[in-house]
Amino acid sequence: MFGYVRPAAHRLGEADNERFRSVYCGLCHVLGRRYGLAARFLLNFDFTLLAILLSxxxxxxxxxxxxxxxxxxxxxxxxxxxxxxxxADRIVILAWWQLRDHIADHGFWSGLKYRLAALLLRRAYRKAKTLAASFDTAVQKHLDELALREREHCASLDAAAEPFAALLAEIASVETDETRRRILTQLFYHLGRWIYLADAADDFREDAKSGNYNPLRYRYGAEADVLPEDAKRSLAETLDASIRRMAGAYALLDAGEWAPLLDSIFYDSLFGIGRAVLDGVYHRPPRIRSGRGAEEERYERSL
Amino acid sequence: MSDPYKVLNIPPTATDDEVKHAYRQLARKYHPDNYQDNPLADLAQEKMKEINEAYEQIQRQRKIGSAAASSSDRGENGYRYGYGGSAHRAASGSPLMQRVRMAIAEGDISQAERLLNEAEEHDAEWNFLMAVVSSRRGWMDDAKRYLETACRMDPTNEEYRAAMNRFAAGGFHPEGYRGVSTMSYDSECLRYCATLAICSCCSGGRFCILPC
Known part of the structure; x- marks a missing residue:
């Protein structure tokens, strides 16, 4: 997971900002209690939002x-x-499979740190797996699909984003109420789609250098290491479409006291974060970085 | 029926204008345009029905209660939002496309997709229906591209143009929020994003999530 989502803090009062923080800290404590110290380093904002919506x-x-x-x-x-x-269970499972991916992608020496991190996380993963077996299977399936799309250099943004979006949508299956499950499935799907595409935009320059697969390159046929203006506009439109789907789903939920906080996310900050990413001025906070490099750093620190 | 004031989220002491204002806000929120080809459209429709009923009930109660009944009743001034009949029922050129439209109307998207894949001719209507199916699945970029192609192939078609306009529309934003988009987000607020991101002065930086 990548950690892009956060509320528009400037719109919120002290109480609402504290509320967001209390979930973030709460999640951190739960991770620690259930899975030990190493798991605490997996915490990020995107799952904080997921936890709020689920709660x-x-x-x-x-x-x-x-x-x-x-x-x-x-x-x-x-x-x-x-x-x-x-x-918490899902954070651990997702992190585990992302680690397995990295191990598979790297050679013996360069993959050593991932092996080490996996060693630290193994016990936590085993426990999480027994608690959320169906999610474990779903993650494997969706990450396999993701790898397949990467291999075949998929040129459709939607097809490329589908596995990750479907993976997040899977989390909604814990909801017992049918209506709420439908709403959250839609919301999480578009959250996943938005995160995946924002991350692709964020990594565009890096991927152009390293030659890694990036869906934007194939969709827009962009050869340079920056996205052309019209590609940016088109990407912004499709990011908007996902935010509006999220907002539409959110409008059907009873947010209660979380309303100001969630309003600020779905009606404001997601647009701003998207814009910052597109303009290349989005700086991820020290601990929460996306993609491969991020996982490395996070695990290095946790070691 | 549940308390109509609760549905509109206002106290029973609200003035007529406040009632109307609350109703309009909610009606904008659940407007069908915001749920075009959205799998949750039926839930929004239910909400809209609730709101319409609550507003009607309050109007009725207040009319009975006061001798000088207000004439700005929802029914009288025609201010009524609602979901029309099922979308995409327009006449089709071919029997196959007609079957696709039926499948979409029944909510059977995979069947619609199968039928579309069978089609040999990819005309404007085929592209339009592909856009509908893509949109139902949440494949918004593909949906946009198919819709653009449909409009290009048949620029005079009202149905395609209306769908395009709805696609480009800004969506709902509550009071206090401007209608922003990713492209129009102003740089003033971006600075906030930057402050947010580089903030590492408190809590040892690591767990700081809020600008300080």
Whole structure:
């Protein structure tokens, strides 16, 4: 996962920003408690949003917890809920399979760090697998499809984004209520599509240099290492289309006290983040980077 | 029926204007244009029905309650949003395309896709229906391209043009939010993105997620 999504903090008051943070911290604590220290380093914003959407209607009780980062004053974290558990299990499984991918893609020496990271994560993964077996199978299936699309140099943005989008949509299957499941499936699908395409735009220059597959290159036939203006415009339109699908699905949910926070994401910040990525001015925060390099860094740090 | 004021999310003490305002906001939110070829359109339609009923009920109650009944009733001024009949029922050129339209109307998208793949001639209507099917699956870039092709092949067709206009429309945004798009997002706000990203001054940088 990549960690692009965040609320438009400038639109929100202290309370709403704290609320977002409490889920982020809550998720971190759940990861730690269930899967140990190494798993905490897998945390990112995208899953924070997923956890919020899954927890709508659940309790929002908070408590103060201390951690290595906030040893003295601690911070208010969301008490463990079923949604946080669900998100934590899925973070671990997804990270595990992404690691396996990297190991397969690299030789013995360059893949050593991934092997090491996988070793650290093995126990956590085994536990997560027993808790979310169907998601585990789905991730394998979708990541295989993704690799296939990469190999065949897929020129359709939608076909290239489908496996990752479907993978996120799969998370909605934990919902027991039929209507909510339909809504969240649609929302997560387009969140996945948006993340995948934003990430492709973000990595465009890097991929042009390294020769890695990037769907935008094949879709727009762009040879240079920057996207031409008309390609950018077309990509922006399709990113908008996904944001509007997300907003349409979100409008059908009862967001309750999360409404200001989620409004700021679906009606504002996603557009801004997309624009920043397209203009090449989006700087990912230190710990949360996308793609392969990011995983490396994250694991290196966790070691 | 549930409390109509609750449906419109206003207190029972709201003035007539406030009631109307709340109704219009919600009606804009669940407007069919925002759910074109969207698999959730039926849920939005239900919401719209609820809102329409709640508004009607409040109007009725208030009319009975006051001697000087307001004439700006929804029915009278024609302000009524609603979902029309099922979309994509327009007359088709070929029997095969007619079957595709039926499959789409029944919500059987894979059947529609199978039929479209059978077609030998890829005319404007074929492209249009491919756009509908793509859009239903969430394949928005493909949908746009098929729709563009359909409009190019048959520029005078009302149905295709209307679909194109809806595709390009801005979508709903609540009060307090401007209708933005990725391309139109202004650089003033971008600076905020940058501050957000480079912020590493508190909490040791690692867990800082908010601008400080």
């Amino acid at each position: 709508l209607g659940e309790g929002t009780e908070r408590c103060v917890r201390r951690c290595a980062v906030h040893p003295c004053r601690g911070c208010a974290v969301l008490r463990e809920t079923a949604a946080l558990d669900v998100a």
